[in-house]
Amino acid sequence: MIFYPQERTALFIDGANLYAAARALAFDIDYKKLLQLFEKRGRLVRALYYTAIIEDQEYSPLRPLVDWLDYNGYSVVTKPAKEYTDAQGRRKIKGNMDIEIAIDMMEMAERLDHVMLFSGDGDFRRLIEAVQRKGARVTVISTVRSQPPMIADELRRQADNFIELQDLAVDIQRPPRPQQLGEIALQA
Numbered sequence: 001m002i003f004y005p006q007e008r009t010a011l012f013i014d015g016a017n018l019y020a021a022a023r024a025l026a027f028d029i030d031y032k033k034l035l036q037l038f039e040k041r042g043r044l045v046r047a048l049y050y051t052a053i054i055e056d057q058e059y060s061p062l063r064p065l066v067d068w069l070d071y072n073g074y075s076v077v078t079k080p081a082k083e084y085t086d087a088q089g090r091r092k093i094k095g096n097m098d099i100e101i102a103i104d105m106m107e108m109a110e111r112l113d114h115v116m117l118f119s120g121d122g123d124f125r126r127l128i129e130a131v132q133r134k135g136a137r138v139t140v141i142s143t144v145r146s147q148p149p150m151i152a153d154e155l156r157r158q159a160d161n162f163i164e165l166q167d168l169a170v171d172i173q174r175p176p177r178p179q180q181l182g183e184i185a186l187q188a
Contacts, residue, residue: 002161003041007113011038012101013074014119015051017142017150018165021120024146025166030174031065035073037171038116045112048104049074052081052095077104102127109134116141117159122152129158141165 003009022029031049038044049069053060070076081095098121105115109131117124120142128138140159142151145166156162 003114005042007042008045008111009038009042009114009116010045010105010108010112011047011116011118012105013047013049014097014101014117014121015049016095016097017119017121021143021146021150021165024150025143025169027169028174029172031069031074032072033174034172037168042114046108047074048077048101050077050097050101052093052097053078054083054093054095055080056083098123105131106134109136112136114139118142120149120151120155122155125152125154125158128155132158132160137161139163141168 018029035044035047038047049066051062051066053062053066066076066078077097077100079095079097079100081093083091083093086092101117101119101124105117105127109115113136115128115131115136115138117128117138118141120140124140128140131138137160138158139161140151140155141163142156143149143165144151144156145164150165151162
């Protein structure tokens with residue numbers, strides 16, 4: 001990982017994508033540690049977390065995380081998730097945040113030296129190319145070690161740098177909860 005102490009850096013976190021990648025690698029992210037890790041590596045201008053929330057639910061398991069992030073150094077961007085029924089009659093939820101990430105990244109690109117994208121979505125390849133033309137270096141954080149890999153090959157090739165999420169686990173993972181420790185002991 002190449003970081004320069006004076007470079008202006010911003011984190012763009014595709015919440016659903018990062019959650020899926022970490023889950024595929026069997027660890028939970030400690031967002032306080034994640035923020036601290038990148039604050040040490042340069043001038044962190046902004047850490048943005050993007051997620052869709054189901055508005056009509058009485059309780060959303062995502063709400064406590066979103067509230068915590070909002071009070072602890074992250075700029076949280078949300079929108080209501082859309083619920084629909086597919087052709088087979090299954091209830092589906094759609095909450096794509098690609099446009100929000102793209103707009104914010106393009107607006108900030110000229111004032112940043114280093115853009116960190118936490119996503120493996122191949123739809124971001126052209127965005128990364130455009131941000132690079134504006135002069136910013138782009139690092140993509142995702143994983144190739146899950147089955148299937150969580151990063152699109154074309155995104156990884158377009159990025160200036162790729163960081164394997166599993167390599168960051170030592171620095172950003174949440175310690176197992178006591179309940180999980182008991183389960184681990186029983187499995188041993």
